[in-house]
Amino acid sequence: MVQSLNANDLAREIPDGSTIALVGFGGMGQCDKILRAIGQNYKETGKPNDLTVFHTAGQSDKSNGIEHIAEEGLISRVIGGHWGLAPKIRKLIEENKIDCYCWPQGQLTHLLRAMANKLPGQISPVGLGTFVDPRVEGGKFNERTKAKEDLVQMITISNEEFLLYPSIPFDYVFIRGTSIDENGNITTEEEPLKLEILSAAHATKAYGGKVIAQVKYLVNKETLHPKNVVVPGYLVDAFVLVEDAVTEHRQIPSAVFDPVFSGDVRTSLESLAPIELDIRKVIGRRAVQELTSSSAVINLGIGIPGDVIGPIINEEGLNDRITLTLESGIIGGIPLGANEFGVARNADAILDHEYLFDYYHGAGVDLTFMGAAEVDQIGNVNVSKFGTRTVGCGGFIDITQSAKKVVFCTTFTGGGLKTSIHNGKLHILQEGTIKKFTNYVNQISFSGKYATDHSKDVMYITERAVFVLTKAGLELKEVAPGIDLVKDILNQMDFKPIISPSLKEMDYSIFEDKSMNIKYN
CATH class of the missing domain: 3.40.1080.10 (Glutaconate Coenzyme A-transferase)
Structure with missing residues (x-):
């Protein structure tokens, strides 16, 4: 015994x-x-x-x-x-x-x-x-x-x-x-x-x-x-x-036990209220537009992706068209996010933690959405250490290095950024004091050189600008409606990105408080 x-x-x-x-x-x-x-x-x-x-x-x-x-x-x-x-x-x-x-x-x-x-x-x-x-x-x-x-x-x-x-x-x-x-x-x-x-x-x-x-x-x-x-x-x-x-022995921080989170009960997702339209949702909506395949296996990281992309997928009625995963072992469902990242309502499967990483390392997800605290001129990303603040990398390195496509989701600046959205346009009310797009990141959590050497498909999505990674550095591809290229983007970066010859505005539907009506081919 x-x-x-x-x-x-x-x-x-x-x-x-x-x-x-x-x-x-x-x-x-x-x-x-x-x-x-x-x-x-x-x-x-x-x-x-x-x-x-x-x-x-x-x-x-x-x-x-x-x-x-x-x-x-x-x-x-x-x-x-x-x-x-x-x-x-x-x-x-x-x-x-x-x-x-x-x-x-x-x-x-x-x-x-x-x-x-x-x-x-x-x-x-x-x-x-x-x-x-x-x-x-x-x-x-x-x-x-x-x-x-x-x-x-x-x-x-x-x-x-x-x-x-x-x-x-x-x-x-x-x-x-x-x-x-x-x-x-x-x-x-x-x-x-x-x-x-x-x-x-x-x-x-x-x-x-x-x-x-x-x-x-x-x-x-x-x-x-x-x-x-x-x-x-x-x-x-x-x-x-x-x-x-x-x-x-709480099941999750907000509940001693709820059968929804152990997978014993499924709940109605139609009852979940849409999240408010703010810049985090704008970033998530633009990221979701990268879901061009109805058979994609995706991963969500902690922060903006884990907090908003699941609810956006639910609002757009895409739950049955993609396979969502969380590194904790969750397959399917709608993630909780915030300090309960790693758990979901209505999961289709709950795997052992290490076995989902087998898939991440081997096959690699079709697309991962990850946060970013700093981005530099050659595409390096820092999520792990800012000055003396030690956060750690979690599963970020495992997933981003192996994924077929990586989409980083972050606000353009930090430290007091205030914005408003109306009439399909974004307005900067108060600029953030911290420039996130810098010459050199404080710590390399994602290697831009490794990504380009291995021909990785990498994007950087913010509320006002969208970049892609090229061998020559970051290339600016899209600018939000209402945003001034020089004042709101170039002057808020420590380096000058490549400007795409086909630079365009981000889709207006991202900034409207109604469904984007995403359709797959």
Whole structure:
């Protein structure tokens, strides 16, 4: 019979200097009861300390998950993909209180499978030419880490370059399920995502570590349907049973449990109100116009794409004509967005996290919509680090490097931009103080050179201008109605783009508060 553990006893058991792995995605799937107990025990006793923390996706919605253990001294090193919604851990990184390595999220998920097979690491071209490449920054994410050893290596196989992401043996992994039976078999019936709990458990056992599960229900043995078991009992060392799901095991940040998000109930999408017409919707609408095929498989990234493109697709009645995916494992449906990015209403399928990245890396989506914080003259994009603000790359590098077409969605300037839209025209009421189109990005999350060397189809869509990437640099193709080319575009860039000889206005329908009536050929 599998062992039941008290969370506080578990926290006292973990030796100083351990390496622990966390599984979760944004505000979903974290073991909040376990992590809260570890953080509290450290505050009271100073133990455990000097931990290395490994995680794939972001692990918080600004208050839960990794934030419970974001204490100086408790953590000495973190290896992960994203900290945009984890202000406390981000502060430790930015103030050089911990070592920090940032690797692409998909590579982190696949590293678990490499570890499960006792391989030296995950080998992939993903990350070449970006800040993860050891010839650039090596994924070292703050000043403190720059003096530390290189972990990612560049290797050559059959005259082709690859990156080697090394195996990181775990002492513990904390995974989350819904039910566990007396033999340790785990199901995920009330979870919104499956994530990578099986691969994480395999990776941990390969190196002699302990697999600890947080669950809501303990059930009798031989009562779970075998096809519903996600992690078999022989992989599980112990479990922590939740007492208060409201504070310890929320399904998503806004709900303790809603059957819509576990896929048990479908809801009427006609009842969803259209989102307001603002510049974020304008950007999303112009992006959606790139969906020229009714058989396209697309991906949405966090930010503008994840917040508005799903609702726009629904408003335009295109749900049945494209296959929408989210890197968390979601296929189909309408994404929630914001701090609940990664979950959708009416999903057609919910895959294991790492298996969707197989598709992203191998076949590559037909089109990915991604955000952008900075764009430079050769098409490099930064989404991961702005000054000292450390956000991380998430799945951005994995997806953009492999997609057949990449559409970046961003406002033209940042920091106080105010606009209005009326009579089919865009008006700049107050210009942003931050120029996003700059000579050099602060960090390379997307390599323009890699993209042009591999003949990638790349666009940059803003509320007032549309660019494409060419071997000679960015080319301006479209200007929004109501916008002055020199005052509103060229004067707000640090470099002069190529001006297309066929420069035209963006489609007026984008700026009208009614359906665009998109039709496929």
